[in-house]
Amino acid sequence: MTSQHLPADHPKIAPARTGILIANLGTPDGYDYWSMRRYLNEFLSDRRVIDLPRWKWQPILQGIILTKRPFSSGENYKLIWNEEKGESPLMTITRSQTEALRARAEAEWGDKMMVEFCMRYGNPSTREVVQRMVEAGCRRIVFLPLYPQYAGPTSATANDQLFRALMDQTWQPALRTVEPYFDRPDYIRALAQSVRRALDGRMPARLVASYHGMPKRYLMEGDPYHCQCQKTSRLLQQELGWPDGVIDTTFQSVFGREEWLRPYTVEHVADLARAGVTDIAVISPAFAADCIETLEEINGEIRESFEAAGGTDFTYIPCLNDDPAHIEVMLDVVRENISGWV
Template sequence: MPQKNNSRFGTEPPYHHGQGGGVAVLYCNLGTPDSPSPKDVRRYLAEFLSDPRVVEIPRLLWWCILHGIILRFRPRASARKYASIWTDQGSPLALWTRQQAQALQQRLRGAGKQVTVLHAMRYGQDSIAQQLDVLKAQGIQRVLVLPAYPQYSGTTTASVFDAVYSWAHRIRSLPEMRFVNRYHDHPAYIAALAASIRKRWALSGRPDRLLMSFHGVPLRTLQLGDPYHCECHKTARLLAQALGLKKDEWGVSFQSRLGRAQWLQPYTEPTLVQWAQTGVRKVHVVCPGFTADCLETLEEIAMEARHAFLDAGGTEFHYLPCLNDEDQWIDALADIAALHLQGWPLDGADTSDPAALESRSLALAMGAPD
């Protein structure tokens, strides 16, 4: 008769000698509602905005604001915005993130690395805990956590790590874990951005000015030591150099402000309005901090920001899509993952099995490639 588990730790899945002690990459993005309905958007916003990494004000006060005001009115308006970008396959963010993970696995395996890649979402379905459970059930013993956020922020990257730690808190036999904090200045990431932009310019010509719009965070996070602001500016500077842009041919801004507090500036929409009013006629906007198109790029930039620029006197506005499933971006992801996978057995050998470990050690001692 099976023993009842009365501890806070879960029961481990059965282990059989000889099963793969494999390596996996967990590719993590923000998340999305299940549908553009107000009910599903409300559920998603409740989880997202309840994260203390996202909103750093006293919990009781924020709980009253969130449940007494925001979740009463915001879901319906947000649902209309989600509906404007929803596809037959569902959420663009979910679609692109899933495709990126699949392509990354193909690229790594094509290079001889026997690595499983799963996508996960910080909020909503395919959660980090759900996907880690899947990997554990498969016998995976080493996991690289790779956020889809090139620039580190406590509001995003650290929140992903929190979710991993929370999952680990209830696991009896933990896999080895590694975490990728940032890749905002990785040469392959910058090269992929530049190549994607040049491809768009080949179709629509160069703009008078390129605006690099990053997701905003409260100014207070910068003052408390969050490196996000600096890393955004470094990405922008490296990208401008790669494109050969002069100082007056590009700018940086921050979007998606929430609430009345001061956020990182300059803000995206006012910047575009100011440019139009001072004679800039043709603008392109790219969002380097987003690796997959989503509500913030497809609705906030490609629709709302476009209208603001044209209404202010601009004559031509082009939103340049995110990297999505661009081949050069998948190559860059593979480079970033491979850098952090170094030292782990990637040939499919089960290093948890003493016989396999002895055989592997003997092969290495005789000069066989790792």
């Protein structure tokens, strides 16, 4: 039924559109104690992230971790905070990615498309953005979590939150969730291009591909993340045309006492330095945007570990961020997933 056929007392219906919703992990609203505590509480209460029984985990989280960790995490965020915009780099970059993708989408499809972004934790929340898109007339939504490799604590929890948001909607839009893009040729080419640009065409003694870590138990339970990370590294090596042994796959951000995917980046770079490998570069193929784990952890803690063990030349290769090649990958993914819709 079109608007001219509606009775006078019928609720207003917005013209139908297709939505593109990209999602990232999230960011605190500030680096003060209470902003950090709210963010960490939401993040660390997610059962996809910490799957311990609530009766066991919540007293530890509320009584110990959230008493101390907001201070230390806040200090780390302060080191990288975009003071000019009053936000974290992840927020700045994700907004820039969205604006670039929106411009490309409007040029190709006009006002039939609506492009927005949301965060799994913090603001803008998935629920808030989905509500806005539905009110704007989005009858169909392509959901693109910005995680090249699939993992339960990243891609799956982003999807979970989207599905929860749809439960609030009287008129639910049709939905397509995007599959991981860890082995797409255009994504691998974009990574290789970023390596060549950052290193000015040279090959370091070792390129460390550092991925976000997860408990090893998740791999044994069937999560494909580890295998997809290994394949991304292998395809990147092939695209660069480098010999075997130049690229190492490692994992960072270990949390808690159980064993996580190995080798741990912070230990591995120190081992390299002690073995006489003093020239390394580090890239983070699991991150679509630079954030606390790259700007502070890799370029801070991991760099310091390498230099303290005798390393001399450390190059951090930025994430793809809003690089035009990255935006083109995102646009191609959208093109494939709106097939038959637009």
